[in-house]
Amino acid sequence: MKPLNRFFVFIYYFVGLIAGLLHPVSVEGMDKLPSGGALLCPNHSSDWDPVLVALNLPVNYRLHIMAKEELFHNPVLGWILRKVGAFPVSRGNNDIQSVKTAMQAIKSGDNLLMFPEGTTIRNGVGYADGLPPHAHGGVAMIGIRTGATLIPVFVDGEKKLFHRTRIIFGEPYQPQITGRHGTAEEIQQVADGVLAAAYALGGQTVGGKPLCE
Structure with a gap:
């Protein structure tokens, strides 16, 4: 072990x-968490989410975090983020390098934190496009191609100072797909399912059938 x-x-x-x-x-x-090769998939309602999830995992869990590239524009913050295992992704673009980095992390036996929604969703409304919670297929594609164990994770939405936030890790799941990479429809179903499972852990409902059912 490194x-x-x-x-x-x-x-x-x-x-x-x-x-x-x-x-x-x-x-x-x-x-419930496996020791390696896991893809943690939380709902995303606050910039605090990746911090709180990462800091409440064991220090030796070897977690990598896919984070929006805007956070890396500040040289000091970007340096710190890279040192703690985060790497940038260009949202809205076909960022091949970030996908390769994500897949390599899992294949090496480490773990990856990736938000299926791709942006913060507050009160059911995404700041970026005004749409309700929706999963992007990238999380499923990475999970399927690496053979990762998917872990739905629920994080309480509203973050108030000095008020307790719940983090709930769901049942590990490996999606069943057709062929080696699955169809586009299957990939989207897997992404929708892991997001629905994350919200279901907190007693909330969004589109898609939870994987754990």
Whole structure:
């Protein structure tokens, strides 16, 4: 096993202490997580989501995070993000390099955090396009082509200072598809299903049939 990055360990505990004070978290289903090759798929309602999910996983979980490229425009923040395992994706474009990076992370035995919605969705409305929660097929495509175990994850929507946020990890799932890569329809069904399963963990309903049913 590769040794842990000391800078990452420092950030994990330092930022974790601050985040834990501002946004205390209760976690369910941690025991369901496989040790490697997992694709964690949370709903996305706040910029705090990736921080809270990552900091409430074990320090040695070896998590990579696909994050919007705008966060990397600041040289200092971009350097820190890369050091802790995040990498940029150009949303709305066919970003082949980010897909390759994501697939390599999983194939190497590490884990990947990727939001099926691709952007924050608050109160059922996406800031980018005004549409209700909707999964993009990329998360399913990466999961299928790498043989990753998909993990639906629910994160409470509204983040209030000093109010507890729930994070719930669902049942691991490996999608069944036709052939090696599946059809376009199957890929979208898998993406819709893992997003629906994530919301279902929190007692919410969106389009698509949860994978865990």
